[in-house]
Amino acid sequence: MTTEVAVVGLGKMGVALAERLLAAGHNVRVWNRSPGRADHLVSRGAIAVETLADAARADILISSVLDDTALASLHGTDGLLAGPHRPQVWIDCTTVSPSAAIAAASAAAASGVAFVSAPVSGNPDVVRSGSAIFALSGDDPDAVARCAEILQDVGRASYVVGTGAAAAMVKLCTNAVLGITMQALAEIAVLGERAGVDRGGLMAFINDSAIGSPFTRYKTNAVASLDLFPTFSPEGMRKDLRLAVDAGRALNVPAPLISAVEVEFSRLVASGLGSGLDFASLILQVARDAGVELHSSTMPVPA
Template sequence: MTDATTTRVGWIGTGRMGAAMAARLADAGVDVTAWNRTIAKAEPLKEHGASLAESLGALRDRDVVFTMVSTASVLEKVLFGDDGLLTGDELPGVVIDSSTVSVESSAEVRRACAERGVAYLAAPVSGNPKVARAGALSLVVSGDRETYDQVAPLLERLGRSVTYVGEGETARLVKIAHNLMLGVVTQTLAEITVLAEKGGVQRHAFLEFLNDSVMGSAFTRYKSPAFVHLDYTPTFTPILLRKDFDLGLTAARALDVPMPVTALTAQLIQASVGTGRVDEDFAVLLDLQAAASGLRLEPEDVAVDDGLGRPS
């Protein structure tokens, strides 16, 4: 089993999520060197003790390299494109990808890594940057078991739970299924919240009751501040959620699984994209539901427990 504090880690992709995860490792005393296409986005990691790389090639001598990027095409580019991570003579031992990509794309990357003698793990995560900073991420991992056992101490520093689900791309299907539920639950939460408010119940009161009931969850609790304050600072955008629903419905067709509720939710997510509010958080589904219901929402100035150890 790898000693996390003596493992030299590279990190590719320091957007909102990647930066929060890389900071967790650096704060735990792991030797982290990060690269991002826009280097300024990686600068804050220096405050956590991480180093910055000016090129992908500078990460080739790392023991383990994490990738956290937006799409499969970006993943392929940073690994195999011009001066990509895996295009030199010296190569890292393991690549761990935490992006959300399709099963097929991940399998292609796995094959290309194997051809170069590089171990590859799929390790997508559940949570947003706020959750990552609180150390409350959940990770699901698939690939070679021996490789997983070697790097598990690193993965365990990223969140509160790590679940190994088998060989190949099984973690991808788990994460896609997870994000389908994310969208369906958020749409349902928007519908019932609007129903309650239009019936005369304040949003914060309804959500407080729901979160303390058997129907509440970690997700409904940490989404409640956005709903109460109408704060749509992006953690996950409608565009990214639409991508995941496309992946999920494609997988459902391939496996002959009917998903009528998911399909309807996909149309509602598409409607949110159609409004042009693509740079806000996907919690804007609440606004769309209110508009369809003839309800004008106003922010409520009430402190709300997000379940992550602090009110907001």
């Protein structure tokens, strides 16, 4: 069924979400804080709106912005809850802290809007291919069901993981493992390189071993061929690891690995080495620290 949907936040992820909704035949309104991000979506049939109040005229509003601060700005003064029209359901796909999700849910509830926390797992290309998955949580079961229904047109599966901000926590836990795995891949690739092992051959073996995964396969080009075109930024991963470290502190759960990898991403951001690159640029940092020069893989890079 065609629904009027608004997509708020046209970064790498928001654009991919909007493309899927347009391809499924929905009427899609799009809004971004900075101008110039909607043109490509408009050429595919989206309607660009200038204010959040205009975006809020849609039945369902899906937001994908950077972080806690950005999410808070969506429900602040002049935000999407401030105008005369409000969506029935607000679905937020941003990766945020549980407290930011709860604050957004409370503001929404006070305005008669049902809020569903729906962080996404999968980079924008994964979303484009229809393979992304979503973790869902919220306090209104009907809204959660409606969210799952519309996200069928976007991703491969939705998992209802609890009420309140449970989905935000599930997403932080998942991304902590991604960050740790990326650091591990960077370390072993540089170790192999120093030992004279071709990174393409190393990744081919890993991908076919018990620890091979969709993630190791996605990152094979990055590790073997240094294809570091950004799918997710070092800043974004640092933000998620910091949120996981904060959650560990607040809940009295020591998390030494997450803390250590947060430091590595902080170094990557502070040095500028990962600027404008994918978070897989960690490999450049590990190589620099080790004084290893990364040579091009001479083996066919495995898919």
